[in-house]
Every structure is written in C-alpha cells, then in structure tokens.
Amino acid sequence: xxxxxxPAEHLLLLAADFTRHNxxxxxxxxxxxxxxxxLTQQIGLTxxxxxxxxxxxxxxxxxxxxxxxxxxxxxARVKQLAQLTTDAADHLLNAVDILDHARDGIPLQDEGxxxxxxxxxxxxxxxxxxxxxxxxxxxxxxxxxxxxxxxxRRRRGVHPTHQQPALSHIQDAALRAVAQGExxxxxxxxxxxxxxxxxxxxxxxxxxSRGLVTREPCLLRLRDERVHLTSDGYRGLAAAxxxxxxxxxxxxxxxxxxxAKTARTATR
Numbered sequence: 001x002x003x004x005x006x007p008a009e010h011l012l013l014l015a016a017d018f019t020r021h022n023x024x025x026x027x028x029x030x031x032x033x034x035x036x037x038x039l040t041q042q043i044g045l046t047x048x049x050x051x052x053x054x055x056x057x058x059x060x061x062x063x064x065x066x067x068x069x070x071x072x073x074x075x076a077r078v079k080q081l082a083q084l085t086t087d088a089a090d091h092l093l094n095a096v097d098i099l100d101h102a103r104d105g106i107p108l109q110d111e112g113x114x115x116x117x118x119x120x121x122x123x124x125x126x127x128x129x130x131x132x133x134x135x136x137x138x139x140x141x142x143x144x145x146x147x148x149x150x151x152x153r154r155r156r157g158v159h160p161t162h163q164q165p166a167l168s169h170i171q172d173a174a175l176r177a178v179a180q181g182e183x184x185x186x187x188x189x190x191x192x193x194x195x196x197x198x199x200x201x202x203x204x205x206x207x208x209s210r211g212l213v214t215r216e217p218c219l220l221r222l223r224d225e226r227v228h229l230t231s232d233g234y235r236g237l238a239a240a241x242x243x244x245x246x247x248x249x250x251x252x253x254x255x256x257x258x259x260a261k262t263a264r265t266a267t268r
Contacts, residue, residue, distance in 0.1 A: 004153055005160045005238040007063060007074070010056045011146035012179055012234045014081070017052060018138035019181035021045050023219040023226065025132050030121050036099040039092050039128070046089040046131070049138070053082035070152035077145045081138060088131040095127035139181040151242030160239040167240075171207060174199045175237055178207075178227045184218050185225040212236055 003009075024045060028038050056078050065071060101108050102120030115123065150160065167175065174197070177183050182193040183204070190199045204227060207213040212233040218226040229237065 003161065004063070004158050005150055005162060005235065007056060007059045008146040008150045008238040008241065009234045010052075010059050011078070011142045011149070012229060012237060014049070014052050014056065015139045015142035015146070015179060015181065016228050017049055018135060018142060019226065019228070020216075020219075021049055022132070022135055022139070022181075025128075025135070027219045027221070028128065030099075030125050030128065035121070035124065036096050036103070039096045039099075039124075043089055043092045043096070046085055046092060046135070049135070050082045050085040050089065053078055053085065057082075065153065065158070066156055068152060068156070070148055074145055074149045074152075077141060077148075081141060081145075084134045084138070088134040091127040091131040091134070095124035095131075098124045098127070143176075143180050146238065147241045149241075150238055154242040162235045162239040164239040164243065165210065165212065165236040170199075170203055172240065173197045174203045174207060175212060175229070175233065178213055178233075179229055179237055181226075183227040184220065184223040185215065185227065186223050190227075191223065207233075 024042060028035070028042060032038065057075065060071075060075060060078070098108065098115070098120050102115045102117055105114065107114050153159075174183070177192060177194065177197050177199055180194075182197075183199055184191045184193075185201075185204070188201065190201055190204055192199055204213065208215075210232075211230055213227050214230050215225040215227055218224060220226075
C-alpha cells in the first residue's frame with residue numbers, strides 16, 4: 001500500500017538537505033589554505049541533492065493519482081530542483097579546475113592565458129557565487145512543493161494516513177519556519193531569518209519534547225545550532241498541509257468572559 005504523503009515527506013527531507021548544503025556552501029572561503037579541497041568535498045553534497053530530487057520523481061510515479069495541473073507543477077518543480085543542483089555541481093567542478101590549473105601552471109584552454117593565483121581565485125569565486133545562487137531558494141521551493149502536493153491530494157479526496165499532531169498556532173508556525181530553514185540558535189536564543197514569525201526557545205523546547213524537531217551544529221558563522229525536523233516532524237507537518245488549523249482553546253476564553261461581563265453590565 002502506498003503512503004499518500006510519502007512524496008511530501010521526501011520533499012521536506014530534501015528541503016532540510018538544501019539547508020545543510022547551503023550552510024556548508026556559505027562557509028567556503030577561497031582564501032583558505034585548501035580551497036580546491038573544500039570545493040571538491042562540497043560537490044558530493046550538491047550531487048546528492050540532485051540524486052535525491054530525481055528519487056522523488058520515482059516516489060511520485062509510485063503513487064496512483066490523477067495528474068492534475070497542480071500535480072504536473074509538482075513534477076516540474078522537482079525536476080527543476082534536480083537541474084538547478086546539477087548545474088550548481090558543474091559550476092563547483094569548474095571552480096576546482098580553475099584552481100588546479102593555476103596551481104599546476106597549466107592554461108585552462110589550449111593557447112589560452114595562464115592565470116595568476118589571484119585571477120584564478122577570482123574566477124573560481126564567480127563560479128562559487130553562481131552555485132550559491134542556484135540553490136539559494138531550494139529549501140523554500142521544496143517546502144512549497146510538498147505543501148502543494150498534499151493540498152492537491154486532499155482536494156482529490158486522498159487524505160494523509162498519519163495523524164496530524166495537535167499544535168497551537170505558535171507551534172505550527174515554528175514547525176513551518178524550521179522546515180523552511182529559518183531557525184538557528186545562538187547564545188541559547190532562536191534567531192529567525194524571517195520577520196513574519198517569532199519563535200521562542202520555549203516553543204522550540206516544546207517541539208523537541210514531542211520529538212518533532214532536533215538541533216544540529218550549524219556551519220554558519222556566529223550561529224551555534226540549526227533546528228531541523230525529525231522523522232515524526234516530517235510526517236506530522238505533511239499530514240497538516242492543506243488542512244485549516246483549529247483555533248487555540250486559550251483564544252476562546254477571553255471572548256466568553258467579555259460576553260458575560262457585557263451581559264452583566266446590560267442588566268444593571
């Protein structure tokens with residue numbers, strides 16, 4: 001039996017891998033002692049992203065479903081992510097070639113000019129910047145594609161089999177922010193990239209206690225930890241996509257008290 005949210009869960013995992021990849025890519029400095037080695041190690045991570053995206057196509061193919069316009073969009077976005085990461089890996093390979101040729105005193109092309117070390121670093125830096133730009137939106141794109149898939153399947157009457165976790169509005173917003181690679185921790189306090197949501201350390205701890213998120217060392221400078229979803233977090237968030245959230249119970253109590261107070265005032 002197929003899992004109705006399997007593609008979405010894979011997409012959320014891909015989103016997390018894009019976050020890890022982009023953190024590592026940002027960390028690379030071509031002025032370090034062995035820039036070609038750092039780039040070569042990064043290429044493996046980038047190629048893994050492309051392979052993971054192509055695997056999601058296989059996961060989608062295993063799902064019996066009507067191929068609506070939204071589903072075609074999901075396929076297109078996944079293939080685009082695979083292509084973008086493949087192109088990024090090519091740029092990183094080019095950067096390595098540039099640095100290696102300059103180190104060995106070999107022109108990049110026959111009868112071409114021999115680059116100085118400084119020129120080679122500049123050319124490699126431009127390739128690195130291209131790779132960063134190509135994958136910069138990968139996390140958010142993978143997240144949006146996961147949500148689109150589950151929402152469209154719900155519209156077609158296919159609902160997730162996994163139970164959606166009962167979350168407050170704040171917890172739900174925090175879980176989504178984590179899935180989109182927006183939450184890091186520095187000095188024991190969350191640092192949120194987006195201004196649209198605020199996440200406290202208390203909320204992070206509450207999600208941790210329920211096994212929905214976990215912390216990992218963060219490669220970004222001035223950041224201690226990166227918050228990621230766990231396996232239960234992937235399944236729970238996928239099950240919540242396309243479904244309106246019930247209002248918080250605490251939000252309903254003041255309205256009741258105010259109504260009672262108004263009624264008492266009216267009788268005086």
